[in-house]
Amino acid sequence: MNAQPSTLERLKALVGENGWSDDPDRLHPKLVEWRERWVGETPLLLLPRTTEEVSKIVRLCAETGTAIVPQGGNTGLVGGQIPHGEVLLSTERLNRIRETAPEDDVMVVEAGVTLLRAQTAAAAAGRFFPLSLAAEGTATIGGNISTNAGGTAVLRYGTMRDLVLGLEAVLPSGDVFHGLKRLRKDNTGYDLKQLLIGAEGTLGVVTAAALKLFPVLNDRAVATVALKGPADAIALLHRAKAESGGAVEAFELMNALGVSFAETHMGLRPPLGGAPPWIALIELASGEAGLAERAMERLLAAALEEDLIQDAALAQNQTQAEAMWAVREGQSGAQKPEGSAWKHDISVPVSAVAEFIARASREVERIAPGARVVAFGHVGDGNIHYDVLRASGSDEAAHSALRDKGAKAVHDIAVGLGGSISAEHGLGAMKSKEALGYKSAVEIASLRAIRAALDPKRIMNPNVMF
Numbered sequence: 001m002n003a004q005p006s007t008l009e010r011l012k013a014l015v016g017e018n019g020w021s022d023d024p025d026r027l028h029p030k031l032v033e034w035r036e037r038w039v040g041e042t043p044l045l046l047l048p049r050t051t052e053e054v055s056k057i058v059r060l061c062a063e064t065g066t067a068i069v070p071q072g073g074n075t076g077l078v079g080g081q082i083p084h085g086e087v088l089l090s091t092e093r094l095n096r097i098r099e100t101a102p103e104d105d106v107m108v109v110e111a112g113v114t115l116l117r118a119q120t121a122a123a124a125a126g127r128f129f130p131l132s133l134a135a136e137g138t139a140t141i142g143g144n145i146s147t148n149a150g151g152t153a154v155l156r157y158g159t160m161r162d163l164v165l166g167l168e169a170v171l172p173s174g175d176v177f178h179g180l181k182r183l184r185k186d187n188t189g190y191d192l193k194q195l196l197i198g199a200e201g202t203l204g205v206v207t208a209a210a211l212k213l214f215p216v217l218n219d220r221a222v223a224t225v226a227l228k229g230p231a232d233a234i235a236l237l238h239r240a241k242a243e244s245g246g247a248v249e250a251f252e253l254m255n256a257l258g259v260s261f262a263e264t265h266m267g268l269r270p271p272l273g274g275a276p277p278w279i280a281l282i283e284l285a286s287g288e289a290g291l292a293e294r295a296m297e298r299l300l301a302a303a304l305e306e307d308l309i310q311d312a313a314l315a316q317n318q319t320q321a322e323a324m325w326a327v328r329e330g331q332s333g334a335q336k337p338e339g340s341a342w343k344h345d346i347s348v349p350v351s352a353v354a355e356f357i358a359r360a361s362r363e364v365e366r367i368a369p370g371a372r373v374v375a376f377g378h379v380g381d382g383n384i385h386y387d388v389l390r391a392s393g394s395d396e397a398a399h400s401a402l403r404d405k406g407a408k409a410v411h412d413i414a415v416g417l418g419g420s421i422s423a424e425h426g427l428g429a430m431k432s433k434e435a436l437g438y439k440s441a442v443e444i445a446s447l448r449a450i451r452a453a454l455d456p457k458r459i460m461n462p463n464v465m466f
């Protein structure tokens, strides 16, 4: 239920003068998703500064049946952070680094801290926080947790589920879950924090987290290689793992079209000449000086010898490494001038990546002849961003009209191969309904029972999930 006028006044009083806004100019950037795919509305933006304020807000909303959408950096890719008449609760001012504790390899940060600030705070404490993604300057830790973000280093460090040791959250009743433990082992029953991770704001508001830190690995080697196809990329990935003794930090795949868009629309020079059909970016990292580079050189030499790769460039310095990464990180943004794409964020078992791409491409060609596929992503995690642009010169609206049909075909193939329709972006407004078609009745009933038990009035992000 959307807020009554009297409830709005009571909510404003809870947070004080600087803690709310209904000024359209202030609200605008929080109501529009960055690609403008979702544009929302809200009667009130709330900007609590403390967990206690969040608790009071949620308690009042629970009493009055007022719906809330939590929002961090508004970088989410499935629209779950955009309100449609609900009160908008921003974590913008919940932005303190509460503690860095290198002796426990832990830091405790509030939900509104950006990922970049968290990484910087870890570095200042002589440690490494490995979550990394292109939106890290704006995306917040609360948003990363709520979408169970993955990013480029999942291969070695896991997703946010693996990186959170403890959580503090306000549950839909307004009660505070004080779960900021920093234990590596805690086998005391159901794990409430894991339910909140990936809950996309439906089970409460995350207010702070205890995050796992790692040693800084300064010895790094970054290379880009030319490949004939995704199957060779998987063979190379296994080679790289073995050759480096598990030091593969990232293994990313891109196809020629995506690389060409990064050059045309972002001015990013391709790392390799000759427009190879596929390229992979590999990063190795170790704590022992020279080890990563030696392992990379051995890997590339053997792979060239065996014709597993056709060309390779090893970054000679940080600037070159960053230039290689810029091409990878530009893959999504560089498509924008080409018009809207059917976007898919799928995962399959690593061994099925090549089959997925081949089958999906055949099916897309059948549905939309000539459509252009930009496939890229975290191939080391079996996660491919499979984006389909209209055929050159064809009608934008006609292509968009086929989006759902295309998504169904692509998702059916991924799920048929034992995969998922959302590898890392979540369900949000985009995929919540569709996901119902891919989950069993048993699973849906169980998940709904959990949600109803915690949030009987369904006030938390009501349009998202099941």
Ligand SMILES: Cc1cc2nc3c(=O)[nH]c(=O)nc-3n(C[C@H](O)[C@H](O)[C@H](O)COP(=O)(O)OP(=O)(O)OC[C@H]3O[C@@H](n4cnc5c(N)ncnc54)[C@H](O)[C@@H]3O)c2cc1C
Binding pocket: 069, 070, 071, 072, 073, 074, 075, 076, 077, 079, 080, 081, 091, 111, 132, 133, 134, 135, 138, 139, 140, 141, 142, 143, 144, 145, 146, 147, 148, 149, 150, 151, 152, 200, 201, 202, 204, 205, 206, 207, 332, 424, 425, 428, 461, 464
């Ligand atoms: C350019 C770009 C590249 C990306 N690359 C990757 C990638 O490589 N890997 C990957 O996994 N993801 C990637 N993402 C998605 C990214 O993980 C999410 O955008 C990000 O984690 C969301 O953080 P946010 O603070 O912006 O959250 P928002 O967008 O504000 O919110 C996202 C969801 O979380 C909920 N939420 C936010 N904060 C809280 C909170 N404190 N408590 C409860 N619920 C909350 C919202 O209601 C919403 O449902 C990328 C996004 C962009 C824009």
